[in-house]
Amino acid sequence: MESAGLLLVLVLVLWNQTTGSGVQLIRDPDRNSSAVELDLSAVIHRVDRRFLSVTIDASLSSEEKFMSLLSSPKIRTLAKALSPCFLRFGGTRQDFMVFSPQRSHQNSGSSEDGSCDQMELPSWLEDKLKKDWTQQQLILIREDLQRKYRRVKFTEYTVDLLNSFSNCSGMDLIFGLNALLRTADNIWNSSNAASLLKYCESRGYRMSWELGNEPNSFQKKAGIRVDGYQLGQDFTCLREMMSRSRLYHDAGLFGPDVGQPRDHRADILEGFLQTGAQAVDACTWHHYYVNGRDTSLEDFLDPKVLDTLALKTKEVLKKVKLVSPDKPVWLGETSSAYGGGAVGLSDTFAAGFMWLDKLGLAARLGLDVVMRQVFIGSGSYHMVDENLDPLPDYWLSVLYKRLVGPEVLKVGFPGVAQRKRVRLYLHCANKKSYRGGAVTLISMNLGQKPASISVPAVVSSNTVEAFVLQSDQPGEEGLYSRLVKLNGDVLKMVDDKTLPDLKGTRLPPAEHLQLPAFSLNFFVFTDAAAAACM
CATH class of the missing domain: 3.20.20.80 (Glycosidases)
Known part of the structure; x- marks a missing residue:
């Protein structure tokens, strides 16, 4: 199959009792599988570089x-x-x-x-x-x-x-x-x-x-x-x-x-x-x-x-396009909860699911810029805490900036019941971080049980880099934490002028990758040779 055509990604939901603590390799996947379509041949929308x-x-x-x-x-x-x-x-x-x-x-x-x-x-x-x-x-x-x-x-x-x-x-x-x-x-x-x-x-x-x-x-x-x-x-x-x-x-x-x-x-x-x-x-x-x-x-x-974001976005886009078809539409202010955010939620790991899904869905629907409320200011939806230390959504945002390019690609998840808890978005990879042709699969597991993604060699080629974000604490209680782990390591500033290295984990090609319970994930296929991303 040509890389420019439709590719199938098997999404296997493993209903076992363990939650997992990072990226794992699964060699005997469950028969419960569903096909996901990725189209690497064309860009369906290109967002602003300051998306x-x-x-x-x-x-x-x-x-x-x-x-x-x-x-x-x-x-x-x-x-x-x-x-x-x-x-x-x-x-x-x-x-x-x-x-x-x-x-x-x-x-x-x-x-x-x-x-x-x-x-x-x-x-x-x-x-x-x-x-x-x-x-x-x-x-x-x-x-x-x-x-x-x-x-x-x-x-x-x-x-x-x-x-x-x-x-x-x-x-x-x-x-x-x-x-x-x-x-x-x-x-x-x-x-x-x-x-x-x-x-x-x-x-x-x-x-x-x-x-x-x-x-x-x-x-x-x-x-x-x-x-x-x-x-x-x-x-x-x-x-x-x-x-x-x-x-x-x-x-x-x-x-x-x-x-x-x-x-x-x-x-x-x-x-x-x-x-x-x-x-x-x-x-x-x-x-x-x-x-x-x-x-x-x-x-x-x-x-x-x-x-609900899709419903509201389509309504706004329809009104704008009727009057001014070429006018860009932005989310000029957005976050999880209005009224200053939700205390104990909007500044915790749990907020990342709303934030990452909003970024993925907004880009796919055709919005050009999304402005996060708030980097610093009053309320509970800030990205840095009262000591000016970064919260989970900050780290998620930095990873997004480094890994995700402005070109949105099509990913289909037809007829799959499990898609309610596993959500996927696809972009060309950020060309400042990766060479042309690389793609980044944005994925999240909203469920309390692990899920698995099986990617054929034609898209993974030689190298897959995994960036898996989880709470520093296991289980549902960990969702209330203000600390986040990247591939098992808690993220903290080295000092006031230095961020930690945000490195991915290199995985062998054609292996089944696990999405741990309650996880936010970026998988970069560095050698995908996607025609849309060249």
Whole structure:
């Protein structure tokens, strides 16, 4: 069989009682097998090279001193490993932020003068800020529960630090502007944004822009209702303002960052597309699976919950394509659970199933960028903890960046009951890590019993590299852990400026590979010679 044609992968579900602790070789597979079709001949979608992107929640600037955490050597080390990516600064509190420039400006972190290594946060100050941030989050949680948000003033300091952080980390900054500054006629008041753009242009800060966060909730959080038609006109106003700028006339503008379609949210998107589609470079929407306040571990592992993303995505894509067929569609903010995440779940190993499945499914359905809420900020869905140490979803994201390329390939799993617990996605491998023709099979086992994949030699050829992620603790209890193992070794930073080696395990060709219970896996077939990936 030619490698460019349809290939069969046998997926064998082994219903034994052991869970396994890593990659294992199975020489006598069970007869219970099912065929999976892989098409290596054609790319079905190509995502943006910054497909996996991250956000910094605007709550970090609720007191401007906390922005200094972005000068932490540890945070910058962790961020660099996620590039290339977009860095979105926004969220609920962006619509309560007002730029209030100080007359006497001091350089607070511009990287244009080569100060990436000079602006490091002293360790004593970092420790104090981390301690204070823990208390600040309690205030932010109370505001969210009461839906009473105070106006936050930010200065050049916030903008300088965001610019420095994004540049020194190799990220492309997207700054979210306040859409709730409005005139008596309920038209966006652009004067504050004009002041901010003028300052950023004077400093030569290259960035993209957004306007407003989840306009469907403006009424709930601020008592102001803005329909989609007016919102599109507001974006057109911003685009015209940008067009008059020497630096930002060709800069990116993204929106409307509406919540997933439901009731009037769909109306806002439709109205926006009528008047604002031509103003934006990509149409953005937000998605969360569940309510963080009443969800459970079962939800995080439920295939039916994971499949809801497909329904919502297809609905958004259909609406956008009707008005603007060539407009890219992004998940401008997304995570496991809304309301700040689910305590004890969204920052644990269990969250990885929702995150990896979202990356696989979003790419396959045709979304171009997925922005993870949140790299650092308030809530329980962050990628680094209160000590700025990486959580399981961070390590999963770094592996995805290194192993998965932008080219999406077709993988079929027809008529298999077991597919509910074994989920597969296929991409060309990242060409920065592997030579052309290599492919990466993304797989996850949502079940408490091992499953097995048998790959014929025509696709595995000579070498298969396995990257198996598991909790550091066995069984269901391990899903609540904040530590993760790669091929049996717990992942931790070597020091504040050094990540561990993230090496795969080389396996012989044509062997049956086990997916341990509750595992997230990448299998790279380095010599697949896939025509689509050459």
